[in-house]
Amino acid sequence: MTISRMTFAVLAAGVVMSLAAACSNSGSGTDASTTGPITLKLWTWTGAPGGEAMxxxxxxxTKDHPNVTITNTEVAxxxxxxxxxxALKGxxxxxxxxVQPSLFAEQIKDQLxxxxxxxxxxxxxxxxxxxxxxxxxxxKLYSDGQLYSVPFGLSGSAVGFYNAALLKxxxxxxxxxFTDMAALAKTLKDKKPGVAVAVMPSGADSWFQDEFALTLAGQNDKDFFNNVRYHNGKWDTPAYEQALTSLRKIYADGGLDKNVIDVDYAGAEEKFATGKAAILFNGTWDSTLLSPDFRKANKIAxxxxxxxxxxxxxxxxxxxxxxxxxxxxxxxKxxxxxxxxxxxxxxxxxxxxxxxxxxxxxxxxxxQGWTARTGDPSFADEEAGAKTIQALLTSPHSDRNNMSAFSAEVGKKVLKVIGGSDPATAAKEMQDDLDSGKFN
Amino acid sequence: MRRKLPGEGRTAVLFLAPLFLVYALYFAYSFWFLIGTSFTKVSIGFSNAVAVGWKNYRLLLTDPAFLTAIRNNLLFAAASIAVSLTVAFAIAVLLASGIGGRRLYYAIFLVPALTPIALVATVFSRMLQYQDGALNQGLRAIGLDGLTEHWLTDSGWAFLAVIGLLAYLIGLPIMYYTADLAALRTDVLEAAVLDGAGPLLIMRNVIHPMMRSTHITVTLALLLGSFRAFEVVLLSTGGGPDNTTEIVGTYTYRFVTSAGSTIGYASAASVLVLIVAMLVSVVQVLVTRTKRGASR
Structure with a gap:
């Protein structure tokens, strides 16, 4: 079989065009099409901001862009x-x-x-x-000072959500x-026995104890965490030791309840939602509790x-x-x-x-210019609460740019202090852990 | 014993070879990769790895939390084995003796072993909570308030709580024993009965020694299984308080799932655990071989 020069030229041109088209589709951030139907693949994690919300x-x-379909892969x-x-490497x-704004961002920077x-x-x-x-x-997330992602949402820790009806x-x-807290605990003991003054994720979720201790440390030294995180500052500072000492005393004085330090994340939420605790300490990501619609949808009474x-x-x-x-x-990429x-x-x-x-x-x-609303202005406590949280988020004492596994380790030691261990020794152990280099 | 046919060995090798090859490649690659990674500082993306020599191993071997985790693994395994060789064995013999309601008892003991461990651990964790846990509530209900404890946050009780949880999962050893009891030579038991031996004597001096191979299987399974008792600890105590109940699984998990360049460190921990597990297996094989030799 022979092929004419013309046929060969047409075939060769076809092959070259096909290859060019294939190359233009092969990723590296280039666009394949702007007119035909396209499917955008979005990857988020649970709570960022959540499947239903997204x-x-x-x-x-997609209603405004009928040619676009978006699939959201929500990973635990x-x-x-x-x-x-x-997945990116594959x-x-x-x-x-x-992109999680922690060490993770820097970790995947080269693939963005x-x-x-x-x-x-x-x-x-x-x-x-x-x-x-x-x-x-x-x-601050990226070591070369460039931006590889843009801000989406803010959160902070720790804050308290209170059962406003119960307090009224x-x-x-x-x-x-915390003196007020101890007084509230006493009132509850007299008038509502069985209701804890406050609950927070603890036990198997002891990482939150780190969050809580850092919130107290910020009351003594607002730059404490940023110094550690960005300037190689010391962890076992007098301000942090003082926070641990205060925390131990708060539990001893009844401002917080030692009997609920074995409650995990879900258990803490459940206790508050079922009226067994007057206050829930958690991150601002739990502000969904301020939404009457959310409470109704999740059967929170x-x-x-x-x-x-x-x-x-x-x-x-x-x-x-x-x-x-x-x-x-x-x-x-x-x-x-x-x-x-x-x-x-x-x-x-x-x-x-x-x-x-x-x-x-x-x-x-x-x-900028976004204002927190609960969806129903007749819920005055919720409206005020949302504004309180927004104000707190915009004027923090330091960044909640956590150090991942180190938080969990610190949380366990904070629990040990609540149990009676020496705050100075615990702070020293945390410093040693941080210095070891195994957490970063 | 059946005589081997000529060429039978070669046929067996032929049939087994593909499987062996797949296993060999899988394990060889895994070990090579794990060992290689353990000498680096690298994140889960495995790019831009920095060689750090023996640093990860040095850090691990000087980390009290890791050494406690290894010790706890062995202690939890020892407790599990002790419960299995005594309680599980006794239960299996009782059930095999024709006791009434046998099927119900089998279900009671076997269901926990067949239920996802994560679920069992979560339920246990809830039951052991101080304020609203079923155990303390039960004690309060019968006026024994003084016996209520912080089961999950007091170091000693938390350790015992994990052992209790592991003991609750004795369904598998019971199953092993039940299967082997069915194949037990009844003439030996009949002879013991004719000689006037009572039930306890028969259990201790006849059945227990005759089940030696099952004891070995149970011991080895539990010993190596203890290195995978991950969910039990993670969902009950989270390794706390202050690493009292930490095991190597929960220890390594924290470093694998955290952001940052911690995968080399986690790999080194895995290599060390692998070495410990292999040592345990070697000791186990040597001990059983020696005993077999002596009994011949």
Whole structure:
């Protein structure tokens, strides 16, 4: 069989064009199409901001962009750090990735497109809409000072959610100090035996004890955590030791209840939701409790919930928390539709999408001018609580830029201190652990 | 004993070879990868690994939490074995003796072993909570308030709580014993009865020694299984308080699931655990061989 020169030329041109088309589809952040139907692949973790919350934003976006379909792969939070790097390394198409603002961000930096590469694909002025503090925190995530993701939502820890109806019934104001807490505990013992003054994730979830101790440490030295995190500062400082000493005393004086330190995360939530604890200490990610709709949908029978800062050991004006970005959004190099991904990111971070996913207050958008609302102004405690939390988040004593496994280790030692161990020895052990280098 | 046919060995090797090859490749690659990673500082993405020599091993061997975790593994295994060789064995013999309601008892003992361990551990953890846990509530209900304890946050009780949980999962040893009891030579038992031996004497001096191979199987299974008692600890005490109940599984898990370049460290921990587990197996094989030799 012979092939004419013309036929050969046509075939060769066809092969070259096919290869060119194939190469243009092979990732590395290039765009395949802007007109035909496309499927954006979004990866998030549970609570970032949650499947249902994100669905509201996705549905609205795809309604406005009929050629776009978005699939949200919601990975269990505990598995996210392990699964994502492997998926990216395996070349999995991920167009939009929720990037955890911790050591994880730096860890996957090389597999993300710099924001400078896709900023032009977002509506003009998008970058100016982010809260300046959020952008500043975002930059701290990457060692080379470039942005590889943009702020999505903020959270902080620790705060208190109180059973407002119960406190009203007892004629008690939300506690401002731990002396108030001890007084509340006494009132509860007399009038509502069996109801704990406060509960928080502990026991098998002792990492939260680290969060709580750091909140108290911030009352003594607001720069404590940032010094450790960013300037190689010491952990076993007098301010931290003092926080541990105070915590031990708070438990001894009845301001917190030693009988519930074996309750894990789910157990703490359950105790508060069923009225067995007057106050729940947790992160601001639990602000969903302030949403009447959320409570109704989840069959939480509490009629009124408020929010407050963690009480002060002495001076109420020192009450604060650590806050940080909870979720940032980036575009991996394995993205197939980076242009559309950038547009979607702008929509959910600074556009109308932010209002939709944040309806239940699981996370607070990092966009300027957004105001926390519970969805029903007739719930005064909830409205006030949402505003309290928003105010706390925007003026933290330090960043909640956690050090992962180290938190869990510290949490166990904090529990040991509550049990009666020496705070100075515990702080020294934590310092030794930090110095060992095994946690980073 | 059946005589071997000519060429039978070669046929067996032929059939077994593909499986052996797959296993050999799988294990060889896994070990090679694990050992290689253990000498680096690297994240789960396995890119930009930095060679750190023996540093990870040095850190591990000087970390009291890791050494406690290894010790706890062995102690939990010892407790599990002790309960199995006594309680599980006794239960299996009783059930095999024709006791009434046997099926119900089998179900009671076997269901926990067939239920996901994560579920059992979570339920136990709830039952042992101080304020609302079923155990303390029960004690309070019958006026024994003084006996209530912080089962999960007091170091000693937390340790015993994990042992209790492991003891609750004795269904598998009971199953092993039940299967082998069915194949026990009845003429020996009949002879013992004719000689006037009572039930306890028969159990201790006749049945127990005759079940030696089952004891070995149970011991080895529990000993090596203890290195995988991950959910039991993670979901009951989380390894606390202050690492009192930490085992190597929970210790390593924290480093694998955390962000940062901790995978080399976790790999080194896994290699050390592998070495300990292999040593345990070697000791076990040597001891059983010696005993077999002596009994011949």
């Amino acid at each position: 669905k509201r934003a996705i549905d609205a976006y 939070a505990a598995d996210f750090k392990a699964k994502v790097p492997l 070349g999995e198409q991920i167009d939009v990735l929720a 497109l710099p924001v400078s590469a896709w900023e032009k694909d977002m509506p003009s002025g998008t970058m100016n809409k982010f809260q300046p503090l959020a952008l500043e925190q975002n930059k 019934e007892l004629g008690v104001q939300p506690p401002q100090t 509490l009629t009124s919930v408020g929010a407050m800062p963690v009480p002060a050991v002495s001076d109420p004006s020192a009450r604060s928390l650590r806050s940080f970005l909870d979720v940032t959004m980036g575009i991996p 394995t993205a197939k539709y980076s242009k559309e991904a950038a547009d979607f990111i702008a929509y959910v971070t600074t556009g109308a999408g932010a209002d939709l996913w944040s309806k239940n207050l699981g996370l607070f958008p990092a966009v």
